[in-house]
Amino acid sequence: MSWLRAVGRAARAGLRPERARLEPLIALRGAAGVAVVVGVTLWLASPVVAAASAFGAFASGMATFQRSWRPRPVLALVTGAGLAVSTFLGYLAGAHWALFVVLLAVWAFLSGTAWALGPTAGLVSSLTVAVMLVVITLPTSAESALGHAAVIAAGGAVQAALIVIFPLRRWGPQRDALADAFAAEADYARRLRHDPVAPFDPVPLMTARSAATVTPRQARRRPAALRGKRVLAERIRPVLASLADPAVGAAAEGPERDRARQLLAAAADVLDAVARAVRKAEPVRVPAEAEAVVLVDPGPEDRLTGPARRTGLRLITLLSEAVSSATGREGSVGVDTAHLRRPSLRELVPLTVRTVRRELRLDSPVLRHAIRLAAVTPAGYALGAALPLGHGYWAPMTSVMVMRPDFSQTYARGVARFVGTLAGVTVATGVMQAFSPGTYLCAALALLSVALLYLLMRTGYLVSQVAVSSYVVFLLGMAGVQWTQTVPERVLLTLLGGLLAMAGYAVFPAWETPRLRDRLAERIEATGRYAAAALDAHGAPASGRREAVRSALLDARAAALAWDQAVARANAEPVRGRGLSRRSADAADAALSALGRVPMLMEAHIPAPDAPPVPDAVPFAAALRDATAEGAAAVRARRPPDFSGMRTALDRWSPSAEDRVVRRSAELLVETLDDLEAAFRPLPRPRPSRRRSAP
Structure with a gap:
């Protein structure tokens, strides 16, 4: 540019007023x-x-x-x-x-x-x-x-x-952040009715997490309606995606799809009601139509079957908890009342010194x-x-x-x-x-x-x-x-x-454009670790890998946000040599979004510690972790990544009826890695047409 x-x-952006409450x-x-x-x-x-x-x-x-x-x-x-x-x-x-x-x-x-x-x-x-x-x-x-x-x-x-x-x-910013997270999930549920693989913007959930990080003094004074609700919002997100996705949820057409759409529409209404209640500090008022759909166990006549039915029942349970907890009643099942600790001002001094010291590079x-x-x-x-x-x-x-x-x-x-x-x-x-x-x-x-x-x-x-x-x-x-x-x-x-x-x-500029490849490499590596952690949780349930999945998810979100912000800044900069073509950047972004969606679907089905393991998932996860790390190094070195080894790792998998969801997730991961690899291949040059000269 x-x-x-x-x-x-930039001038037009500075002169443009914004709508705000x-x-x-x-x-x-x-x-x-x-x-x-x-x-x-x-x-x-x-x-x-x-x-x-x-x-x-x-x-x-x-x-x-x-x-x-x-x-x-x-x-x-x-x-x-x-x-x-x-x-x-x-x-x-x-x-x-x-x-x-x-x-x-x-x-x-x-x-x-x-x-x-x-x-x-x-x-x-x-x-x-x-x-x-x-x-x-x-x-x-x-x-x-x-x-x-x-x-x-x-x-x-x-x-x-x-x-x-x-x-x-009082606690207005925190209420707004949590309400925005529930409202974003309501919008997500409505979009999933028409697009089963619709993307989800994690920024509202990231903001809600920042708002939920409090000092011990704040934790003692925090209203009951703000305790543990963010955890519910986090658990609802993958369940919505898993129910809508035909690969692991309801069938693409037929009675199952109709029931899934009905559940998603009602879930959106319930989540909107929870968002309003959290924002205004008032009781939840769920529309009667939505309450009849998602807050009542459908019983054996439910049209969902197999994994889709388990996901639908899980969604109903989580929505019931969200409605109960948003009213401020304590003791709802599954609500985590622990708080994310924010350092006090005295503790902030050494953290500040370390943070600033990390930035002391040219x-x-x-x-x-x-x-x-x-x-x-x-x-x-x-x-x-x-x-x-x-x-x-x-x-x-x-x-x-x-x-x-x-x-x-x-x-x-x-x-x-x-x-x-x-x-x-x-x-x-x-x-x-x-x-x-x-x-x-x-x-x-x-x-x-x-x-x-x-x-x-x-x-x-x-x-x-x-x-x-x-x-x-x-x-x-x-x-x-x-x-x-x-x-x-x-x-x-x-x-x-x-x-x-x-x-x-x-x-003396600080252009973001030359750092695009580093930001993309960080996202590839973080997304690969997230997918590998989800596979490990299924492969060895007894090892208690749920916290590892959560930690990897946060890293993947941070890397994705850093990439999005870097692209937005680079697109506004007057720098011509990007080091990464727009076509490759857009294609890689789409592939990584699809790659991150697969472990999100797997989160909705993470088994209990006493569930039978899926042994083939563990070596596949190790191969995925190594392949994405090597792919990230290749992107930094301006070389096209090579994920062909993942196809070989998938061929070693011995499929069985018990691990159908995990096996299908592994296949989706390989497909998205193929798309990511293709994003860096140069486009074939069209050959000039040879015209015969007139006699």
């Missing part, structure tokens, strides 16, 4: 936190101090709106503390220009490495750099700087206190992002100070808030920030010119802008920047700064900061 086309696509009460609570801090400091101090103090409450409020499973009060407190430290250190070095530039470079580098911990940590760290640039222009002494830092930290404490006092939608996107920040931020500060525009800190602040570890987000946010800034400044300036509001009216207008920002934050970066720009103009107006001193400079320096961020990425 050319640079012009890539930048144009609005939460006005939570937005009002965040704006109230800013109002408390601004009101108290206006009463006790001066408008200048109030303007500085507003940054702490404002930024802490922004942190609580990010996607994080940490308690919201903790996010607010940590953000306020980080802002206070960066402000005070910035002031101590601010009197010496060269020293401050060095501190700014070091702080920006550390801020960039925080992206290794996730987007929430990255955003909060970016805010500390932005506040360091702005607030150090306000204090006049060390004592004053310490006071400003304390007021900023108090802003985070106020936001945390309001969350504790007014707990709106090919890491996080390290490259940190280096870009450390170079662009001081350069923007120096350039802004050299230009006769005033308020030169707007340029580096824009760069910090725009830059991201990947190309598309950096360029999309750069364009969106400039357009949003222009629109917000224009509107706010028009209000300032038309009404000449005083200190308190400016404060009220700034709070209104904050409330709109919190309300519309998830509708897109462009919309949020309109509110942020208006907020800054009104806040500076409250501090007594005239609009003519800020608006033209802010627009020009915002444009300069955005251009610096884009130029920084162009000069």
